Amino acid sequence: MNTRRLASVALAAVVVLSTAGCSMISPQATTISYSAAEGVNITHSAPLKVRNALFVANEKGTEANFLAAIVNDTDSDETLLVGVDGSTQRVRVPARSTVSLGFDGADPLLFTGLSSKPGTDVRTSFQSGTGEAVEDRVPVLDGTLSYLSAFVPSN
DSSP states (O other), rough: HHHHHHHHHHHHHHHHHHHHHHHHHOOOOSSSSSSSSSSSTTTTTTTEEEEEEEEEOTTTSSEEEEHHHHHHHESSSOOOOOOOEEEEEEEEEEEEEEEEEEEOOOOOOOEEEEOOOSSSSSEEEEETTSSOOOOEEEEOOOOOOOGGGGGGGOO
């Protein structure tokens, strides 16, 4: 009788361990950081934080509006340099504030002379404060989404 009980317990243990084993070695999806939006967050752009960065380009990809929210949590005014395809633009962000580019009635940054068609990612550099510039890939979208159609540069 003890042998049967021991065999049953051993079999139950094997079933439990074999069905739970995958979760022991698989990463938990809730621990993976991602941008839950069309744009990307630039994580190493300190002291300024760039959130939901994206480009909305014309069909040829020669002109694009840069849209983002730039957060300044510091006690001093800061400047963000945004560079793409050899062109750099500046955005001044007052202390303890957020500057929206393209949303809330604010103008986006227009970049011209690009070669970044919608549906691609473009290498973009971000530099603020005394930190070094960081590069990240920023998505290039078109006006298919109704709320982005107003940001497509005119040809």
